[in-house]
Amino acid sequence: MEFAIRYTLPKLGIELVDLEGASCCPDPIYFKSKDKMSWLAVAARNLSLAEDLGLDVFTNCSGCTATLSETYHLLKDEELKAKVNERLKRIGREYRGTSRVRHIATVVRDEAGYDAVRDSVVRPLEGLKVAIHYGCHLLKPSRIMQVDDPNNPTVLENFVEALGATPVRHRNWYLCCGKACQVEDVPANMMRDLLSTIRDKQADILCLICPTCFGQFDYGQMKVARQFNEDFHTPPIYYFQLLAFAQGVPYDKLGFERQRFKPECLRRFETASSPAVGASATQTEAE
């Protein structure tokens, strides 16, 4: 995934700067459950590193973006900001609130645009049926994330169309991947329902924008298929890997062999002669 991001974004005119000294965001499920104030302090430290560089921050994980966006949002409260800065003083840092936090999806949508994505494609994925899974933290809480309409988002459909592929929205597009839930039955029942809907739509692959969701749909899909004795077999793909493939990276260079469900259906685009780039698919901009 990281390789795909480092490969695809420069092709869209976006320069990446690594945030030296950064730690885990931290995650909004586990460490946040221990102590919210420590969670907030560590997140504020990470943001202060970006402030020193005078840059905005993006992350490729919806959970990371959730932590950092929530921190940015919460620390507009001066009293809380003062408390967090008391902690940051221990290590000689200060949070000022000058760097915006963004999800990789909005950076690409707003800075490069769907047309730039379409223009970067050398291998249009025509005829590929792509089921969409938005996941939770890309969209919600919408007041904090400010990415897209949480009740009727379009950003992922537009991204998939820009590759020449056909997005397939299914009944359970808005469902959670279940990662945070610490019992067996809730995520298993949910995943079974979700995967059944995707199977009914006969999608070739399932496109994800969050690495955590990815794990749930790869290893998790195998687990749920065994548990319920169901034939689930839709390979999950992280969007930027799909983009890298469409931009011409060979299938074998993208790490797909490490997946439990391999998107072998993509191989047909490697052998096919490339039709004219961007010949199909009209769409509307989200903004």
Place this chain on the structure above:
Amino acid sequence: MAKASADKDDVVRVDFRFRRELAEKLEGNLASFCYQCGACVGDCPATTYSDGKFNPREIMLKVLYGLGEELLHEDSIVWECTNCYNCHERCPQEVKPVEVIISLKNMLADMGIYPDPVKKIINTFEETGRTTPINAAVHRQRERFGLPPLPPVPMDEIQQLIEPASDKGGTD
């Protein structure tokens, strides 16, 4: 359904001590604004896929009644929350039920109670500054993909930051 402790005259007595402790946690006080409309329930995946066993409205009610002992124990229902933030999105009172639930988890953590997988990830973070452990296989994979080596995390800084404030036992 939760029953608040009642005396012989059926007068409900609310345990405010638990509520005050919860309110010390960041956004743990927000349940106070809950008027039990149930908007959080309709869109809650944990409710749907647990046949209603997990119910965020009911958790908020238990908080309002101060029924800490029903929420703060091993195998607490709060760990069934999927952290999807639908309740945060839907709540007309901005109660942010998911945040109240995480605040309850903070109280459980103060009591040293966590599910094992959660404890393990928290330990990894506290020891390495990352949630996923980094090992030789990860380094090999990165090399294979031509990715730069992972920069070190200044753990002395992280450890100083997560040290609780001395006067209030971690809640600040």
